[in-house]
Amino acid sequence: MRDVSVVGIGQTQVKEHWDKSLRQLATSAVLNAMKDAHVDHADALYVGNMLSGELTGQENLGALIADEVGLRGIEALKVEAACGGGGGALHIGYLAVASGQFDVVIVTGAEKLTESSNCNTTASLAMAADADYETVHGISFVALNALLMRRYMYEYDLVPEDFAAFSLNAHANAANNPYAMFRAPITLEQYKHARSVADPISVLDSSPVGDGAAALVLMPTASLNGNRARAVKIAASTVATDSLALHARRDPLWLSAVELSSQKAYAQAGVTPKDIDVFEAHDAFSIMSVMSLEAAGFAERGRGAYLGREGEITPQGKVPISTMGGLKARGHPVGATGVYQAAEAVTQLRGEAGKNQVPNARVAMTQSLGGVAANAATHIFVN
Amino acid sequence: MRDVSVVGIGQTQVKEHWDKSLRQLATSAVLNAMKDAHVDHADALYVGNMLSGELTGQENLGALIADEVGLRGIEALKVEAACGGGGGALHIGYLAVASGQFDVVIVTGAEKLTESSNCNTTASLAMAADADYETVHGISFVALNALLMRRYMYEYDLVPEDFAAFSLNAHANAANNPYAMFRAPITLEQYKHARSVADPISVLDSSPVGDGAAALVLMPTASLNGNRARAVKIAASTVATDSLALHARRDPLWLSAVELSSQKAYAQAGVTPKDIDVFEAHDAFSIMSVMSLEAAGFAERGRGAYLGREGEITPQGKVPISTMGGLKARGHPVGATGVYQAAEAVTQLRGEAGKNQVPNARVAMTQSLGGVAANAATHIFVN
Numbered sequence: 001m002r003d004v005s006v007v008g009i010g011q012t013q014v015k016e017h018w019d020k021s022l023r024q025l026a027t028s029a030v031l032n033a034m035k036d037a038h039v040d041h042a043d044a045l046y047v048g049n050m051l052s053g054e055l056t057g058q059e060n061l062g063a064l065i066a067d068e069v070g071l072r073g074i075e076a077l078k079v080e081a082a083c084g085g086g087g088g089a090l091h092i093g094y095l096a097v098a099s100g101q102f103d104v105v106i107v108t109g110a111e112k113l114t115e116s117s118n119c120n121t122t123a124s125l126a127m128a129a130d131a132d133y134e135t136v137h138g139i140s141f142v143a144l145n146a147l148l149m150r151r152y153m154y155e156y157d158l159v160p161e162d163f164a165a166f167s168l169n170a171h172a173n174a175a176n177n178p179y180a181m182f183r184a185p186i187t188l189e190q191y192k193h194a195r196s197v198a199d200p201i202s203v204l205d206s207s208p209v210g211d212g213a214a215a216l217v218l219m220p221t222a223s224l225n226g227n228r229a230r231a232v233k234i235a236a237s238t239v240a241t242d243s244l245a246l247h248a249r250r251d252p253l254w255l256s257a258v259e260l261s262s263q264k265a266y267a268q269a270g271v272t273p274k275d276i277d278v279f280e281a282h283d284a285f286s287i288m289s290v291m292s293l294e295a296a297g298f299a300e301r302g303r304g305a306y307l308g309r310e311g312e313i314t315p316q317g318k319v320p321i322s323t324m325g326g327l328k329a330r331g332h333p334v335g336a337t338g339v340y341q342a343a344e345a346v347t348q349l350r351g352e353a354g355k356n357q358v359p360n361a362r363v364a365m366t367q368s369l370g371g372v373a374a375n376a377a378t379h380i381f382v383n
Numbered sequence: 384m385r386d387v388s389v390v391g392i393g394q395t396q397v398k399e400h401w402d403k404s405l406r407q408l409a410t411s412a413v414l415n416a417m418k419d420a421h422v423d424h425a426d427a428l429y430v431g432n433m434l435s436g437e438l439t440g441q442e443n444l445g446a447l448i449a450d451e452v453g454l455r456g457i458e459a460l461k462v463e464a465a466c467g468g469g470g471g472a473l474h475i476g477y478l479a480v481a482s483g484q485f486d487v488v489i490v491t492g493a494e495k496l497t498e499s500s501n502c503n504t505t506a507s508l509a510m511a512a513d514a515d516y517e518t519v520h521g522i523s524f525v526a527l528n529a530l531l532m533r534r535y536m537y538e539y540d541l542v543p544e545d546f547a548a549f550s551l552n553a554h555a556n557a558a559n560n561p562y563a564m565f566r567a568p569i570t571l572e573q574y575k576h577a578r579s580v581a582d583p584i585s586v587l588d589s590s591p592v593g594d595g596a597a598a599l600v601l602m603p604t605a606s607l608n609g610n611r612a613r614a615v616k617i618a619a620s621t622v623a624t625d626s627l628a629l630h631a632r633r634d635p636l637w638l639s640a641v642e643l644s645s646q647k648a649y650a651q652a653g654v655t656p657k658d659i660d661v662f663e664a665h666d667a668f669s670i671m672s673v674m675s676l677e678a679a680g681f682a683e684r685g686r687g688a689y690l691g692r693e694g695e696i697t698p699q700g701k702v703p704i705s706t707m708g709g710l711k712a713r714g715h716p717v718g719a720t721g722v723y724q725a726a727e728a729v730t731q732l733r734g735e736a737g738k739n740q741v742p743n744a745r746v747a748m749t750q751s752l753g754g755v756a757a758n759a760a761t762h763i764f765v766n
Contacts, residue, residue, distance in 0.1 A: 053510050056514060058510055063624035064627050130441075
């Protein structure tokens with residue numbers, strides 16, 4: 001297999017885009033990525049998206065977006081893995097270049113959640129859980145995460161404030177990211193008094209619904225020339241799965257898919273957690289950050305929250321996460337999020353992260369989860 | 384890139400499966416394919432599906448089906464390209480094996496259209512068209528095809544009866560296929576007096592809505608041993624696109640995506656249309672068969688219908704299509720259909736098609752279309 005590099009990135013701001021359609025958001029991100037990569041053509045396009053059908057009445061996004069960006073005719077497909085579709089699309093794009101099939105591949109993630117013609121967004125997001133055994137009983141997606149957080153606090157004797165650092169770090173970092181949805185830092189007092197969504201998860205433990213698109217241009221590393229100084233190599237690209245339903249897991253407090261895809265990625269890249277300078281975790285809820293840190297090997301079991309309390313998750317810490325705001329504050333346009341994470345990892349490795357720059361960042365890892373980590377796509381980028 | 388072979392196939396009957404859920408249908412097809420291939424493990428699973436979210440409230444089918452078939456943990460993703468998602472999933476599975484990444488890959492297509500918790504099926508199927516510029520005006524998917532058929536008849540001076548052979552051939556062949564939805568042949572009289580759906584398309588020009596799942600097991604050709612005598616090689620796997628909206632096409636009566644993906648496939652396999660012994664076309668409507676035969680190079684422009692009238696599309700003809708019933712009579716569980724076509728091509732090349740066997744079939748082509756051929760996935764199989 002050939003080595004693959006990211007040679008261009010593009011992002012739109014995540015927010016409630018009442019004046020832009022899904023195709024317009026995707027087009028903007030893709031054209032920016034192509035401009036950044038100095039390419040005017042591509043062989044294939046893969047789109048990460050979860051809910052275009054349910055919420056905007058539009059399927060076949062691959063062909064639609066290929067046409068909109070002026071590339072009518074090229075291979076184009078949509079990849080879906082619930083909230084992890086962005087990471088899934090990147091993985092397929094990686095395979096398409098690594099295989100030798102294509103020399104220029106565009107990966108985009110695009111999602112429009114705030115303008116729905118058909119159903120409501122909360123009900124649609126619950127389609128990431130098991131329809132026959134979980135959502136049929138009326139439980140929402142945040143409520144499933146609340147069950148985990150409650151049990152986690154009981155097992156490890158924690159209180160909600162022990163999770164505060166994850167939200168504070170995300171909002172502090174988003175303040176410096178022009179593509180982020182929430183650009184104001186928050187205080188511990190605000191966190192403590194935040195409105196409850198599904199006890200014990202408050203609104204400041206939850207990533208927001210938003211619209212947005214991000215894009216990447218991939219090429220074979222060997223084909224890069226002197227003009228590609230800002231290219232970043234993809235050292236690993238892996239996907240692993242778990243049961244959708246929480247009750248079917250041997251140990252609901254352990255994210256097996258995260259562990260499995262992380263371990264495969266470490267092996268592929270030849271690194272260990274200690275080598276990772278930036279970890280863009282899937283912080284859809286504070287509890288997901290904590291459990292991801294453990295399953296990915298950055299903290300002992302039951303000790304993930306302590307990394308936050310001890311200040312180790314900030315850009316200056318030992319395991320910087322959510323360095324551009326994360327899902328929590330950059331925003332979480334579900335199927336697009338995995339592509340935003342990759343664009344942010346590239347930004348860090350290019351040394352272009354401004355006030356959020358992680359010093360001497362050389363190896364970055366992103367993790368895109370679908371459902372309650374029923375699907376985990378892990379990517380490791382090396383400068 | 385490595386050569387890839389299909390080493391196992393599995394199918395459920397297409398019908399209204401009121402007693403089986405989407406996951407049960409997929410599980411049945413996958414387990415049958417694994418049994419046929421004599422494998423008890425796989426590295427990855429790709430699922431073709433269009434409407435699981437809209438109609439059954441379930442996304443993240445990749446992880447769900449991997450778990451259901453006893454392969455929890457493996458890489459799994461859903462691929463969507465409207466009605467062409469089955470062909471798209473097969474293409475991704477092909478890339479995953481060809482790249483050298485995986486040695487055993489399962490491709491499944493699964494769709495449940497007749498039992499909807501959320502929306503109605505006709506409205507959901509219209510999501511294959513352009514939501515902002517076509518369906519917003521209220522046009523259904525069959526009506527879009529009716530516009531094409533009306534214009535085609537005007538341009539080439541044809542009447543509806545000129546299309547009859549496509550429906551008669553499909554139903555005659557389905558009679559011998561245990562997996563088909565409609566197993567009774569039809570007569571010309573029945574065709575002439577069939578109820579209109581969207582003038583000039585009648586119910587006997589339209590493929591039926593149905594539930595079903597099919598599956599394939601793919602392995603590197605070089606890894607096959609003496610036990611794999613029934614393996615069939617994938618000589619080409621291509622995808623091409625067109626605009627979703629008909630009004631945006633330079634020539635709405637020419638299926639560019641079909642032409643493009645066919646030409647790429649012929650080049651990859653080193654064959655011409657003359658070498659194709661079996662062509663499983665995407666006969667969602669009679670007009671689609673006719674236009675596909677032209678764009679794929681089997682008939683001159685405006686002459687596709689004549690292949691039917693002259694008896695050349697039957698298993699004994701020059702260009703056998705819909706040899707196991709096609710979308711028209713086997714049934715069209717949209718995202719699953721492309722995988723059924725591949726399973727049928729393999730059946731023909733194995734010489735196991737019974738009364739529908741195409742004599743000396745050695746090269747088979749399948750074509751899976753999304754929207755009005757906004758997406759075309761073409762595969763060529765060689766025995």
